[in-house]
Amino acid sequence: MLKLNNLSVSVGKKQILSNIDFQFEPDKVYAVMGPNGSGKSTLGYSIAGHPAYEVTSGQIVFNNEDITEEEPEKRAEKGIFLSFQSPLQIAGVTVFQLLRLALEGKVDPLELRNKINRIAKELKIRDELLNRSLNEGASGGERKKLELLQAVVLDPKFLILDEIDTGVDVDALKIIGSYIDKIKKGRTIVLITHYNRILKYIKPDYVLVLVNGRLVKVGKKDLAHQIEEQGYESLNSNL
Numbered sequence: 385m386l387k388l389n390n391l392s393v394s395v396g397k398k399q400i401l402s403n404i405d406f407q408f409e410p411d412k413v414y415a416v417m418g419p420n421g422s423g424k425s426t427l428g429y430s431i432a433g434h435p436a437y438e439v440t441s442g443q444i445v446f447n448n449e450d451i452t453e454e455e456p457e458k459r460a461e462k463g464i465f466l467s468f469q470s471p472l473q474i475a476g477v478t479v480f481q482l483l484r485l486a487l488e489g490k491v492d493p494l495e496l497r498n499k500i501n502r503i504a505k506e507l508k509i510r511d512e513l514l515n516r517s518l519n520e521g522a523s524g525g526e527r528k529k530l531e532l533l534q535a536v537v538l539d540p541k542f543l544i545l546d547e548i549d550t551g552v553d554v555d556a557l558k559i560i561g562s563y564i565d566k567i568k569k570g571r572t573i574v575l576i577t578h579y580n581r582i583l584k585y586i587k588p589d590y591v592l593v594l595v596n597g598r599l600v601k602v603g604k605k606d607l608a609h610q611i612e613e614q615g616y617e618s619l620n621s622n623l
């Protein structure tokens with residue numbers, strides 16, 4: 385479905401990702417783990433097409449189409465969505481207005497409003513938060529829920545969630561994790577995470593480990609437990 389062919393990525397002159405070869409399949413959940421600064425968010429940005437991240441070699445192929453040079457908007461239209469590790473504030477724009485813009489009149493505004501309200505209820509997002517400018521004064525956990533809400537409304541085929549579990553309390557984690565599990569059918573889900581705790585609610589089919597911009601290990605969910613208990617050093621023999 386989405387294939388990384390020997391992908392290397394730089395920011396400015398600094399090479400961050402090196403020769404990543406991997407194929408993501410539909411209907412699968414992937415956890416991407418790795419130490420701070422290992423390139424996990426960079427991988428998300430590169431797949432989503434952030435202009436600061438330059439592909440210096442290799443390709444990104446989505447449904448047999450080379451999208452390496454494609455604009456982020458085009459990738460989004462094809463069904464790729466990245467939720468940010470640090471969601472931005474957008475002054476003067478509510479989540480409804482933003483989604484209405486993103487969907488370019490493809491949905492009836494009333495239908496969109498109802499959909500947003502329904503998902504907000506399931507994610508236990510307060511109405512008042514929906515009516516504020518996006519993320520303005522929102523807490524860390526509230527922002528993560530708003531990111532997930534946007535992702536769900538846009539109905540992506542390839543969903544990258546960058547640390548959706550960071551900074552959220554135990555109840556919010558359960559709501560977020562269970563909700564992702566509920567919507568996983570028919571999509572590829574990439575969970576960038578440092579912790580096992582979200583993996584209790586949504587089980588990964590595969591765990592990928594990035595170290596120093598390289599994909600050093602791919603395993604099943606026990607690999608996430610091994611990392612939590614023994615740290616990345618325990619993978620040393622493979623690095």
Ligand SMILES: Nc1ncnc2c1ncn2[C@@H]1O[C@H](COP(=O)(O)OP(=O)(O)OP(=O)(O)O)[C@@H](O)[C@H]1O
Nearest residue numbers: 395400418419420421422423424425426427436469
């Ligand atoms: N826009 C940028 N400009 C300069 N350096 C960058 C930029 N984006 C990423 N980097 C560098 O690339 C490396 C990888 O960063 P990245 O954010 O991908 O790591 P990460 O694995 O997501 O880390 P964390 O677990 O802390 O979120 C870091 O050394 C970071 O400083």
Ligand SMILES: [Mg+2]
Nearest residue numbers: 424425426469
């Ligand atoms: Mg990151």
